Amino acid sequence: MEDKEIKDVRCPNGPQRLFLKLRIEGNQNLVNPELNCMELSCQDCARTLRREGYDIFRVLHRYAINAELIETVVVWENGKETISNGWV
Numbered sequence: 001m002e003d004k005e006i007k008d009v010r011c012p013n014g015p016q017r018l019f020l021k022l023r024i025e026g027n028q029n030l031v032n033p034e035l036n037c038m039e040l041s042c043q044d045c046a047r048t049l050r051r052e053g054y055d056i057f058r059v060l061h062r063y064a065i066n067a068e069l070i071e072t073v074v075v076w077e078n079g080k081e082t083i084s085n086g087w088v
């Protein structure tokens, strides 16, 4: 029996850009998703916020290794960060 699953990692907003595909094998619950995450810089969200007039340096989506979105981090031009679970 194959115990593999392919999961898409996508931006949660707008056209939902595909970042990557994950091949998940077996039971991933052994890993704490808070400690093991992927951080992906999103051009689409940064562009959307800039168009609305915000001074954005970059937008990061953090995903657990099982491809679940943990949170989104907005990094402002002044160095401050806003973190939300999901979208801003």
Ligand SMILES: [Zn+2]
Residues within 6 Å of the ligand: 011, 012, 013, 042, 043, 044, 045, 046, 059, 061
């Ligand atoms: Zn995004």
